[in-house]
Amino acid sequence: MSLISDARPSLPPQPSTLDLLRTTLFSKPGTIFAVAIIVVFVFVAAFAPFLAPYDPLSQSMIKINRLPSAANWLGTDQFGRDVLSRIIYGSRNSLLFGLISPFCAAVVGSALGILAGYFGGIVDRIISRVVDLLLAFPELLLAILIAAVLGGGFWNVIFVITVAFVPGFARVARAQTMAAKREPYVEAAIAVGVRTPVIIIRHIIPNIMAPIVVLAMLWVASAIRLEASLSFLGIGTQPPNPSWGNIIRDGLNNIFGSPWPIIGAGAAITLVVLAFNLVGDAIRDALDPSTSSE
Amino acid sequence: MGRTLILRLLDAIPTVFLVLVLVFFAMRILPGDPALAALGDTATPEQLAILREQMGLNDPLWLQFVTFVRGVFTLDFGTSLSNGRQVTQLIAYNLPYTIELTIVAMIMGVLAGVPLGVMAATHRNKLPDSGVRVFSLIGYAVPDFYLGALLLITFALNLGWFPINGGGEGFADRLYHVFLPALTLAFVKAAFIGRLTRTSLLEVLGKDFVRTARAKGATERRVIYRHGLRNALLPITTGLGLSLLATLSGSVAIELVFNRPGIGKLLVNAISERDYAVIQGGVVVFAIIVVAVNLIMDLVYIMVDPRMRGN
Numbered sequence: 001m002s003l004i005s006d007a008r009p010s011l012p013p014q015p016s017t018l019d020l021l022r023t024t025l026f027s028k029p030g031t032i033f034a035v036a037i038i039v040v041f042v043f044v045a046a047f048a049p050f051l052a053p054y055d056p057l058s059q060s061m062i063k064i065n066r067l068p069s070a071a072n073w074l075g076t077d078q079f080g081r082d083v084l085s086r087i088i089y090g091s092r093n094s095l096l097f098g099l100i101s102p103f104c105a106a107v108v109g110s111a112l113g114i115l116a117g118y119f120g121g122i123v124d125r126i127i128s129r130v131v132d133l134l135l136a137f138p139e140l141l142l143a144i145l146i147a148a149v150l151g152g153g154f155w156n157v158i159f160v161i162t163v164a165f166v167p168g169f170a171r172v173a174r175a176q177t178m179a180a181k182r183e184p185y186v187e188a189a190i191a192v193g194v195r196t197p198v199i200i201i202r203h204i205i206p207n208i209m210a211p212i213v214v215l216a217m218l219w220v221a222s223a224i225r226l227e228a229s230l231s232f233l234g235i236g237t238q239p240p241n242p243s244w245g246n247i248i249r250d251g252l253n254n255i256f257g258s259p260w261p262i263i264g265a266g267a268a269i270t271l272v273v274l275a276f277n278l279v280g281d282a283i284r285d286a287l288d289p290s291t292s293s294e
Numbered sequence: 295m296g297r298t299l300i301l302r303l304l305d306a307i308p309t310v311f312l313v314l315v316l317v318f319f320a321m322r323i324l325p326g327d328p329a330l331a332a333l334g335d336t337a338t339p340e341q342l343a344i345l346r347e348q349m350g351l352n353d354p355l356w357l358q359f360v361t362f363v364r365g366v367f368t369l370d371f372g373t374s375l376s377n378g379r380q381v382t383q384l385i386a387y388n389l390p391y392t393i394e395l396t397i398v399a400m401i402m403g404v405l406a407g408v409p410l411g412v413m414a415a416t417h418r419n420k421l422p423d424s425g426v427r428v429f430s431l432i433g434y435a436v437p438d439f440y441l442g443a444l445l446l447i448t449f450a451l452n453l454g455w456f457p458i459n460g461g462g463e464g465f466a467d468r469l470y471h472v473f474l475p476a477l478t479l480a481f482v483k484a485a486f487i488g489r490l491t492r493t494s495l496l497e498v499l500g501k502d503f504v505r506t507a508r509a510k511g512a513t514e515r516r517v518i519y520r521h522g523l524r525n526a527l528l529p530i531t532t533g534l535g536l537s538l539l540a541t542l543s544g545s546v547a548i549e550l551v552f553n554r555p556g557i558g559k560l561l562v563n564a565i566s567e568r569d570y571a572v573i574q575g576g577v578v579v580f581a582i583i584v585v586a587v588n589l590i591m592d593l594v595y596i597m598v599d600p601r602m603r604g605n
Contacts, residue, residue: 145542248443252443262440270435
């Protein structure tokens with residue numbers, strides 16, 4: 001990173017990313033609360049087998065549609081499965097997709113954006129055209145349309161959410177790359193004859209990393225919502241594998257049985273998305289005060 | 295201005311073409327044989343061969359593409375594999391329900407969101423502002439299908455005030471059926487529009503001409519509505535375009551929750567039945583609606599904001 005600060009001597013010394021993150025996350029009560037929620041859910045997801053009172057898949061015909069009780073805190077569903085255990089295991093899917101998909105999208109989107117921004121010309125025209133087209137679609141609709149063609153399942157969901165997010169990353173990466181390419185030291189490197197892959201890896205990528213990482217963090221919440229929506233529509237995580245979205249779907253099919261699967265799983269989605277939104281907003285505000293919502 | 299309009303219209307042609315190319319290749323490249331999917335694992339090789347021939351799967355790719363594009367332009371998407379009805383007919387039956395839901399939700403969202411935003415902006419950092427902020431945080435976090443399910447359980451199932459499913463017949467009955475689903479989508483809309491109105495209005499209220507208006511002794515009411523909100527309308531209109539498409543995508547899950555007819559429900563059912571012709575038709579219709587809404591929004595900006603007319 002020393003390369004960047006050498007190249008811009010006019011800028012005041014920047015606080016390190018870690019310091020910034022620390023002050024951002026632990027300064028306001030709302031953000032601390034959000035971080036705590038995330039920590040709890042990560043803990044639950046990591047230790048699901050130890051925390052869940054029952055096997056989320058084990059069915060029992062004699063205890064169907066039970067209301068909440070001491071034995072089953074959130075009752076049971078139409079197959080006699082323990083709802084709380086299913087929600088606990090469901091957190092694994094949500095967090096996994098929430099973290100993996102934005103990461104994949106960041107990698108693919110940045111690659112496309114760098115290609116378009118660095119090489120320009122026909123490459124840029126083609127990539128930009130497709131990206132503009134995809135950007136016209138809300139992420140949810142794009143994900144639904146691709147999943148409609150692809151079907152559900154773990155890898156398909158990762159793929160679908162990734163594609164839905166790629167255009168946003170590509171646009172940011174393209175703009176950042178074009179700006180970075182005009183930096184004097186990059187122009188100098190080109191003039192000296194440094195090979196293109198070396199320039200991209202050593203000069204372009206470090207320059208576009210910060211906004212891409214922020215964008216990826218902002219989209220964790222959206223990815224969790226997307227996975228829940230797709231699973232709810234039956235084109236995400238496939239039953240009997242539990243996910244918050246398909247627990248609500250099962251709950252709606254059994255709406256006269258017990259409302260508790262819907263209430264519990266929905267509350268979990270809402271809490272996690274709220275927490276990631278709050279943290280994402282705090283990080284964005286810290287890095288770019290001009291967009292602050294205050 | 296006329297030239298800009300025509301250029302923008304011409305620009306939509308390659309976009310539509312690109313959409314068709316993407317949909318076509320996505321449906322063809324993917325693993326899985328539509329004929330096998332339609333007939334199931336028990337199909338004999340002879341049955342498969344006949345259906346493949348009927349579906350045109352043995353034709354060269356370019357011919358399939360030409361047939362597909364011709365189908366789109368003549369509004370012929372083939373027949374549903376599960377019930378044998380024309381896909382165009384299914385779409386024509388379902389589309390009005392989706393449009394109705396989207397429009398009613400948008401109207402409710404704007405009617406609730408704009409006053410909320412004005413209230414937040416005029417009581418900045420006071421109780422109403424915090425209230426609107428909390429409301430919008432929840433609105434952004436709660437999944438619409440969850441909210442819909444809660445409303446359905448409370449007001450339709452337990453209180454019996456609203457129907458549990460269906461789209462209704464006749465104007466009044468349809469409005470009655472669309473109310474809860476639209477309210478669900480409007481809640482999320484109101485959160486977004488409220489926040490947007492607050493931000494845009496605060497920005498305008500900080501401008502010099504607002505100070506001048508106040509200095510001239512204009513009433514606060516006049517300052518806010520005549521000078522403030524009027525100038526904040528442009529960013530709000532921009533937001534409404536985005537919001538319209540978001541509402542449309544939200545309608546897919548909401549139609550499923552309230553079990554009402556619509557393009558989203560048609561598409562989701564087709565997916566579970568692997569009804570390729572209906573999936574293809576539904577995807578194309580959604581995609582063309584998106585392109586059309588974007589085009590219309592662009593034209594609206596050109597009309598609303600003279601600065602856009604330049605190039």
